[in-house]
Amino acid sequence: RNRTERLNRQPQAQSRQAPRFEDLPEYKRVATQRMAGELLGVANPFYRSHDAAAGATTRIGGREFVNFASYDYLATNTDPHVATRAKEAIDRFGISASASRLVAGERPDHVELERGLAAVYGVDAAVCFVSGYLTNVTAIGCLMGPQDLVIHDEFIHNSALAGIKLSGAARRLFQHNDVDSLENILKTLSSDFRRILVIVEGIYSMDGDIADLPALLELKARYGFWLMVDEAHALGILGKTGRGTFEHFDLDPRDVDIWMGTLSKTTSSCGGYIAGSSALADILKAEAGGFVYSVGLSPVLAAAAIAGLDILKSEPKRTERLRRNGHLFLKEAKAAGLDTGLSMGHSVVPVIVGDSLRAAQLSNDLLAEGINVLPIIHPAVPEGMARLRFFITCNHTEEQIRRAVALTAEKLKSLKDRNFGLASLDM
Numbered sequence: 001r002n003r004t005e006r007l008n009r010q011p012q013a014q015s016r017q018a019p020r021f022e023d024l025p026e027y028k029r030v031a032t033q034r035m036a037g038e039l040l041g042v043a044n045p046f047y048r049s050h051d052a053a054a055g056a057t058t059r060i061g062g063r064e065f066v067n068f069a070s071y072d073y074l075a076t077n078t079d080p081h082v083a084t085r086a087k088e089a090i091d092r093f094g095i096s097a098s099a100s101r102l103v104a105g106e107r108p109d110h111v112e113l114e115r116g117l118a119a120v121y122g123v124d125a126a127v128c129f130v131s132g133y134l135t136n137v138t139a140i141g142c143l144m145g146p147q148d149l150v151i152h153d154e155f156i157h158n159s160a161l162a163g164i165k166l167s168g169a170a171r172r173l174f175q176h177n178d179v180d181s182l183e184n185i186l187k188t189l190s191s192d193f194r195r196i197l198v199i200v201e202g203i204y205s206m207d208g209d210i211a212d213l214p215a216l217l218e219l220k221a222r223y224g225f226w227l228m229v230d231e232a233h234a235l236g237i238l239g240k241t242g243r244g245t246f247e248h249f250d251l252d253p254r255d256v257d258i259w260m261g262t263l264s265k266t267t268s269s270c271g272g273y274i275a276g277s278s279a280l281a282d283i284l285k286a287e288a289g290g291f292v293y294s295v296g297l298s299p300v301l302a303a304a305a306i307a308g309l310d311i312l313k314s315e316p317k318r319t320e321r322l323r324r325n326g327h328l329f330l331k332e333a334k335a336a337g338l339d340t341g342l343s344m345g346h347s348v349v350p351v352i353v354g355d356s357l358r359a360a361q362l363s364n365d366l367l368a369e370g371i372n373v374l375p376i377i378h379p380a381v382p383e384g385m386a387r388l389r390f391f392i393t394c395n396h397t398e399e400q401i402r403r404a405v406a407l408t409a410e411k412l413k414s415l416k417d418r419n420f421g422l423a424s425l426d427m
């Protein structure tokens, strides 16, 4: 009754309706893209349903495909050692960590995995989170604040951008892999902020080129910023023994303040990590919302990642095979006249084709030939820079690589005269 009386006393407010999701510009963008695909007869290449483990090969709709759309770089996903470790963890601990590790406590696999990851970088400590995406969001969000500045490569992953936004820090971007562009920002801004963080990726996820780590460290020594390197696509790939970007350049990994990585790629699990000093790990375990207020990494996934790291250490031949495959793919693609952008031929080789719908159609045409590779379209890459992104694994054969490149070139040529521009739709 009190509420009714209160409402009766208030002047009548204009009635307001919550917007319909169908009317949002975000939905209109999705719907326009879908309609354009339908009008041009381009089937949606996303969300294909696989009925097998997707590595160098996969099965879709009962048919075998050569697969270039899996992060299973070192073929750990179906390795019996990984499966055995994961099953042992299920038998001992069940599936879930059951609550935040703060409350539910540790499992031995958490401790072993974090020690193993710290050992990869020769640093004091590592902390694991339940996803790679969350790792960037919560670690950057925790370490940086409104008095701080984050400077990042223009191509860094969406998860790092989300972390910067969460932190409230000022943000500047420098031109891709251009340390002069970074230095220009540092020269004018470095004294204005409490802390400065520079974020780069070891191997860039959309382009497949490598951060200029030696030059970044040289700059760091002069300007005194924290350097964070996202090794999602570099762990297991760069360096003689697959330890990543520092090994590739023969640098001391302890000179980088914050190593970030994901467990979903080379180690075929799910989760992410930060590796660095004990103090950094202590801060994140006490203050990062994505650690404190989130369930701990599943012990099953921790066990699988430990087994993935075991394989990385004990079988450097997989890294070697991956390197040969990546270089072969790049060499063949260049010889076929394909635009591979900046790729250096490691884990990621894009073939840039222009319009989003052209990339989607090329993906569909290759599927018809038994090759599964997915397009990356706007807004993940700038409009006009849509691409097929080939993930290379150590288990691809030379023949599979040569055939995929030859067919990509052939199919792309046959699409040359087809107009995929949205303008042509008169919308």
Ligand code: PMP
Residues within 6 Å of the ligand: 131, 132, 133, 134, 136, 157, 159, 201, 205, 230, 232, 233, 262, 263, 264, 265, 270, 271, 272
């Ligand atoms: N960083 C980079 C560079 C990535 O490419 C990705 C995902 N592809 C992530 C972070 C997030 O990792 P995850 O998919 O394991 O959450």
